[in-house]
Structure formats: structure tokens, C-alpha cells
Amino acid sequence: MATSPTPAPHPSPATITGVLQTSLQPIPSLQSRRPLQREGAFVFLSAAEQDMEDAMMRSSPPPEPVLGKRTRQADGSADGNDTEPDDGLPSTMQSQLLPSISNVASATARYVSKKKLRPEQRDEVDVFLLDTALGRQAKLFACILSLENKVDTFRSAAPPYQLSDELKTNITNYGIAVLLSVNVSAYKGNIPRNHVLDILKKYRFDLPTGIEHDYANWEKISTFVGYSLTQTRARVKKLIKDSIKTNTNIFSLAQVIVHSTPCRTTIQLCSRVALMRQVHAECNGGEKYWNLIDTRLEFIRTRAGSSASKTARAFNNILKVDRATYGAEEEYAIGDTIPDEWQQRVDDVVAGTDIV
Missing domain, CATH: 1.10.287 (Helix Hairpins)
Structure with missing residues (x-):
């Protein structure tokens, strides 16, 4: 007769509780599980542990420089927060590069x-x-x-300023060049005087620096420029009056006027002198002589407008009439030469193309 198997004994409540506690504990992963090691054996760290250890072993970064200062660890300093100028060189090297007082002396x-x-x-x-x-x-x-x-x-x-003889000579020569310039618009008043003063400001000669800002001394120069132009006009008027009496041709008259000056007797210059002689013959050299010449110049500019060719034809006709009136029997030729550099500089200043 078969016997029935003996039933397994039921576990006690304490056994069941122990099993449940054991099952509820976390099971370590394969990566975090440590193998058993012998004493003195090398421990291999995981990637996360190696990063943490490197961070702990890394020194603290220095603070950001503020206002040209940098931190340094001073000898014997407890906190290491002393500062020194950030010169880019250690203090020992600075002391070596700086010259000593004995070397400077x-x-x-x-x-x-x-x-x-x-x-x-x-x-x-x-x-x-x-x-x-x-x-x-x-x-x-x-x-x-x-x-x-x-x-x-x-x-x-210092003694009061006085014009030198050299400056007076330059003023006289440039005054003649201004009065005979093809660009001059008037022979009297402030226009020719200002042209000469502009030339003085540009080329200076022996003028003291900044004298144009010294009203008293600049007035001396301006006064002499006006006096020199008056003397030049009087001299030219007398020469023209004498040329009418002696029937002198225009080329010879122009040579006498520009004598001892750098001016050349060009066709343009002779035509200007011919205009002066034409007006002199009309008014017989009266007191308003130069005023009448200025009026004639204004008439030519008004009729010619901005046409340079019309102005040139007007003066060429005046020169043609003069040559037929004075010294017609004499043979001479007026060279068709251009003004030299000296006269050209004057013409540019008078025309306003050469800014002072």
C-alpha cells in the first residue's frame, strides 16, 4: 500500500519576515560592485569616480584680475591675497631692468x-x-x-616794430605787379591793398610770426602798403603823361614802368598800360584819373560777363589803337610770352585761385 508524501512544514512568521526584508534591499549594479581585493592591490575607479577625484585634486582657479591687479602668494602671507601692479614682469625682473640711480646720474x-x-x-x-x-x-x-x-x-x-628795407622793397615790387595784373578789378581803394596784404601773409618774407594778429603793428604794414601803392600810381601817371608828350610807343613805356621789377613786358601787361594811357588822354590826367580807369574796367567786365575771350578782345583792341596812335612809325615787336612764375603767383592771388 503506497504511502502518501509527507507535507512540507510551513515556515514560521519570523522566517517569512526575514526573507521579505532581504528581497526588498537594493541589489548593487555590476558597475558599482567592488570585487574582493587583497591588501596592497590597485583599485580601478569608474569614470564618474575618476572625474570626482580629479575635481577634488584640482586647485582653486585664481580670481579674475581687477583694476590692473593680480593676486600672488606672498612670502609669509597667511591668506595669499596680497596684490602688486600687473606690469607683465615679475618684481625681480623689474628691479633688474630699471636703471639704478647711479646709472641715471x-x-x-x-x-x-x-x-x-x-x-x-x-x-x-x-x-x-x-x-x-x-x-x-x-x-x-x-x-x-x-x-x-x-x-x-x-x-x-623790445623796441617798437619797424618795417625793414627788404620788406619795403618787396611791397613796392608786388604793388606794381598787382596794379599790372590781368586779374585786378580796381586800382584804388582797398582792393589792390588787400591783394598785397594777402601776398605778404602767404609768403611772409621777414614778417614776425603772428604779426597779422597784432593790430597796432599790422596797421603799420597796411599803412605802408597803401602809401606804396599811392606812390606807384603817381609814378605811373607821370610816366604816361610824359609818354604822350614824347610819343613813346607802348612797349618802351611798359619797360620803363616795370624797370627794376621782376615783371615782364607781355602783351597782357602792355594792353593794361594802353588802357591807362587811353583814359589819361580822355581826361587829360585830372584828379579823378584812377577813378575813371576803375569805371572803365567795370564797364569791360560788365559787357564781357564771364567770357574771358570777350575781355581779351577788348584789351587787344585798346592795344591796337594805342600802337597806331603812339610811335606808329617805329618798328618793335611785343613778344607773345606768358607771364613768368613770379607774375603768375601774383595773378593767382589777385584772382583768388591761390588761397592765402
């Missing part, structure tokens, strides 16, 4: 000897080198003020 002594300073001046230089930076600046400022006082004293003691 030696170089200065050689330079002082080259400039041949007096003994008391050399002593002042030595004291200056040993002074502080603020002290040297104060001394330099005091020297500047002393120089200003000396300049003011020199100016007050």
Missing part, C-alpha cells in the same frame, strides 16, 4: 657736460634727480612760470 652728468652747464646749474640737476616725483613736477612748473616772466620782460623791453 652718470648718464645725466655726461649730458650736462655736453651742454656745458655752469657749476651751479649742475648742482641744481643733482638735487633735481634726488627729489621726489612730486617735487620734480613742482620745480618744472616753477621753471615754466619763470620763463613766461622772462619772455614778458623781453617783449616789453
Whole structure:
């Protein structure tokens, strides 16, 4: 007779509770599980652990530089927060590159000897080198003020300005060139005088620097320019009057007018002189002589307008009539030459194309 199997014994409640606690505990992953190691064996770290260890071993980054300062670890400093100027070079190298006071003194002594300073001046230089930076600046400022006082004293003691003979000669020559320029619009008044003054401002000659801003001295020059132009007009008027009496041809008359000046006797210049002689013959050289010439110039400009060819034809006709009236029997030729560089500069200033 078969026997029935013996049923398994039921586990006790304590056994069941232990099994449940064991099953609920987390099972370690394969990556975090540590193998058993012997003493002194090398431990291989995971990638995450290696990153954390590298971060812990890494030193703290230095703080950002502020206002040209950089941090350094000072000798004997507890916190290491001392600062020094960020010159780009260590302090030891700076001290090696900076010249010592003895080297500066030696170089200065050689330079002082080259400039041949007096003994008391050399002593002042030595004291200056040993002074502080603020002290040297104060001394330099005091020297500047002393120089200003000396300049003011020199100016007050200087004699009044007088025109030199060379300047007077230049004014006379340029005055003739202005009056005979093909671009001049008037022979009297401020127009020719201002042209000469513009030439003086441009080429200076022996004018002191900035004298045009000194009203009193510039007035002396302006007055002489006006006087020189008056004398030139009087001389030209007399020569024209004499040429009418002596029946002098226009070329010879023009040569006498520009004598001892750089002006050339060109066709343009002779035509201007012919206009002066034409008006003189009409008014017999009265008191309004130059005013009448200015009126005739204005008439030509008005009728010609902006046409240079019409102006040239007007003056060529005046020259043709003059040659037929004075010295017609004489044979002479007026060269068709262009003005030289000297006269051309004057013409450019008078025309306003050469800005002063």
C-alpha cells in the first residue's frame, strides 16, 4: 500500500519576515560592485569616480584680475591675497631692468657736460634727480612760470616794430605787379591793398610770426602798403603823361614802368598800360584819373560777363589803337610770352585761385 508524501512544514512568521526584508534591499549594479581585493592591490575607479577625484585634486582657479591687479602668494602671507601692479614682469625682473640711480646720474652728468652747464646749474640737476616725483613736477612748473616772466620782460623791453628795407622793397615790387595784373578789378581803394596784404601773409618774407594778429603793428604794414601803392600810381601817371608828350610807343613805356621789377613786358601787361594811357588822354590826367580807369574796367567786365575771350578782345583792341596812335612809325615787336612764375603767383592771388 503506497504511502502518501509527507507535507512540507510551513515556515514560521519570523522566517517569512526575514526573507521579505532581504528581497526588498537594493541589489548593487555590476558597475558599482567592488570585487574582493587583497591588501596592497590597485583599485580601478569608474569614470564618474575618476572625474570626482580629479575635481577634488584640482586647485582653486585664481580670481579674475581687477583694476590692473593680480593676486600672488606672498612670502609669509597667511591668506595669499596680497596684490602688486600687473606690469607683465615679475618684481625681480623689474628691479633688474630699471636703471639704478647711479646709472641715471652718470648718464645725466655726461649730458650736462655736453651742454656745458655752469657749476651751479649742475648742482641744481643733482638735487633735481634726488627729489621726489612730486617735487620734480613742482620745480618744472616753477621753471615754466619763470620763463613766461622772462619772455614778458623781453617783449616789453623790445623796441617798437619797424618795417625793414627788404620788406619795403618787396611791397613796392608786388604793388606794381598787382596794379599790372590781368586779374585786378580796381586800382584804388582797398582792393589792390588787400591783394598785397594777402601776398605778404602767404609768403611772409621777414614778417614776425603772428604779426597779422597784432593790430597796432599790422596797421603799420597796411599803412605802408597803401602809401606804396599811392606812390606807384603817381609814378605811373607821370610816366604816361610824359609818354604822350614824347610819343613813346607802348612797349618802351611798359619797360620803363616795370624797370627794376621782376615783371615782364607781355602783351597782357602792355594792353593794361594802353588802357591807362587811353583814359589819361580822355581826361587829360585830372584828379579823378584812377577813378575813371576803375569805371572803365567795370564797364569791360560788365559787357564781357564771364567770357574771358570777350575781355581779351577788348584789351587787344585798346592795344591796337594805342600802337597806331603812339610811335606808329617805329618798328618793335611785343613778344607773345606768358607771364613768368613770379607774375603768375601774383595773378593767382589777385584772382583768388591761390588761397592765402
